[in-house]
Amino acid sequence: MERQLMNNIISVQNAIFSYPGNDIHVLNDISFDVSQGEWVAIIGHNGSGKSTLAKAIDGLLSLDSGQVVVDGLELNENTVWDVRSKIGFVFQNPDNQFVGATVADDVAFGLENRHVDHATMVAKVDEALKLVRMDKYADREPAGLSGGQKQRVALAGVIAMQPKIVILDEATSMLDPQGRQEVIELLHELKQRYKFTVLTITHDIDETALADRLFVIDDGSLISSGEPEKILSDSKMLLEKGLDLPLGEHIKHDLKELKIEVPEEYMNSSQVVNWLCQQLSSME
Structure with a gap:
């Protein structure tokens, strides 16, 4: 355990969870570690358990068995608030997160709960809104914003709290x-x-391109993990698990159906277009 606490900011071990009245395991003996500063994307079909996993890490639900350790703290009823103070959580529907009458009030909400002094709070709110390029909307009502603007404000609220971990649960x-x-x-x-x-x-495969690692969750189990390029190039596995292909891999898949040989390695849409142009040029 000491090695994990030193090297990993998140450690999930043998996580099992079922919703009350249902014997089916939504999380089925999942284990993994996440290093400090790492970006991990988690994909899976609807109902695969990926959102349940995110909520378990944030202490929004309690595991039937298993262990979650966040920044050296084992998650339990005595540590849940300390764990949550280390995590910024952005949900799917930003309207469910807004509590302030204005954008600035909403970003300040978490700081007020921590009893941050007024001058410091104003400075943190201003900085956070500038970073997400929403400072001109500080006095606007959140309800009047577009979906993208609302999620920018939600991110500003997270930034202002300066968490060690940011979790986005289907936020886009x-x-x-x-x-x-x-x-x-x-x-x-x-x-x-x-x-x-x-x-x-996320359910959007193309969103995973910037991640350091990609996890695939299927029926409550972690079935694949590794570099996004490696996993996203496995078209057969993605399709078998009910997942969409990235645009580039989708084009490659269609070309294969036409008996056209294509590179096996992962290619985004721009790379596929460039490859096709090169092939056409060589035929002239």
Whole structure:
């Protein structure tokens, strides 16, 4: 255990969980470690258990058996609030998180609960809103914002608290493609700046490209983990588990159906287009 506490900011060991009145394990003996500063993306079909896993790490539900350790603290009823103070959680629907009358009030909410003095709180709120490029909206009502803007504000609230870990649970699933891309790119910028650990729970395969590692959850079990490029190139496994292919791999899959030989390694959509252009040029 001491080795894990020194090297890993999150350690999940033999996690088992079933919802009351249901014998089916939503989490089925899952174990993994996450290193400080690492970005781990977790994918799986609807009902696979990925969101349940995120809530278990944050102490929003209690495991039937197993262990969760966060930044050296074993999660239990005595440590749950200390554990949560280390985690910033962004949910799927930002409207469920807003509590302030204005954007600035909402970002300040967590700081107020920690009894941060007013001058420091104002400075932290201003800095957080500038970082997510929402400072011009400080006095606006959250309800009047777009989906992407709302998630930027949710991220600002997390940044202001300066957590060690940020968890996004399907936080971009309600956004259009442009809004989704903007939030993921912003998260990458913030991670580079603050060096926090990131867990993203997503059904969008293309979102995983910036992660250091990718986990695939299927029916409550961790069935695959490793570098995103390696896992995303396994089209057969992704399709068998009810997952969409990344755009580049989808194009490759269609080309294979046409009996066209394509590279086996992972390629994003731009790389596939460039490869196709090279093939066409060589045929001239």
